[in-house]
Amino acid sequence: MAGALLWSAGPAVAVVLFVPLTGSLLTALGIPLASVAMVFVTAGLVSALPLLVRLPATGLSAVVAAGVALALLGTGVVRHGFSAERPRPDSLLYVRDDVKARTLWFSGDPAPDAWTRGALGDDPRRAAVNDYFPPRGDEPAMVAKAPALDIPLPEVTVLDDTTRGGTRTVRFRAESQRPAWRIQVRLPQKPLAACTVAGTRLDRAAMKEQTGGANDVVFHHYGARGFDVSCEVPAGTRLRVDVADYTIGLTPQVRDLVGPRPRDTVPVAFGFLPEDSVIARAAEEI
Helix, strand or coil: CHHHHHHHHHHHHHHHHHHHHHHHHHHHHCHHHHHHHHHHHHHHHHHHHHHHCCCCCCHHHHHHHHHHHHHHHHHHHHCCCCCCCCCEEECCEEEEECCCCEEEEEECCCCCCCCCHHHHCCCCEEEECCCCCHHHCCCEEEEEECCCCCCCCCEEEEEEEEEECCEEEEEEEEECCCCCCEEEEEEECCCCCEEEECCEEEEHHHHHHHHCCCCEEEEEEECCCEEEEEEEEECCCCCEEEEEEECCCCCHHHHHHHCCCCCCEEECCCCCCCCCEEEEEEEEEC
8 A cells, every 4th residue: 555655656746747737738829729738748648657557457446547537528528618717718809000001800719709700700701910910920810891990000200310321320219109018110121231129239130030031020019108220221212111009908999899808708818829909000111
């Protein structure tokens, strides 16, 4: 008996480690990538199997273990689904895009649910949204037309503009006109010789590495209402500045269009998928 208790300590530690890991991975990756989370958890559990070889394996213990496993499986099947205690993660974003002269809803969810269906409809079209969420690349999201609202657009202000020799250096400020928490600035990579952001100078090679081969350089700023960028381009070259700002969650006027979030839903985790936000986008040549 003492030996069995001693050898059970190892599997007990494995359970303590892997059970919370399962929940953490599912939260981080979301429902669309739940299978990926289970691959990692299964690999970890398989690596822990040698810890079980010294445990007693009588016929009675095998029957009891099988019965417990079936009971847990049945409980999981019966309680499967979402509720206020186990809310469904979902997302809904509103965009006023002055560059493309449109307003739209979009969501990175796999399908509409009872709440997002009110904005997206039953069968929304799929389209890339990398203008607003670059990490998503060309992966399509659910997209639908949205009513036009007077969302204040971000502004670009030239602070300094000098030309020496064959190089023009222009310093500008990208600033939100509302309480946005994140600002995105997108610049065409081709004319840029260098850019300085937050005191850090990025030359052409550094920007090429940062973009991973994309045609645009994208800078993100968090917190303050605006930030300054200084860029070096060939003399006489105009620079197109594409700027967008993002709120945390839906603003009251947007929320009025879809109603409050139901209690059995919760916003998706930040950083992994597009999360609830109101986005305003504009562009200017300076």
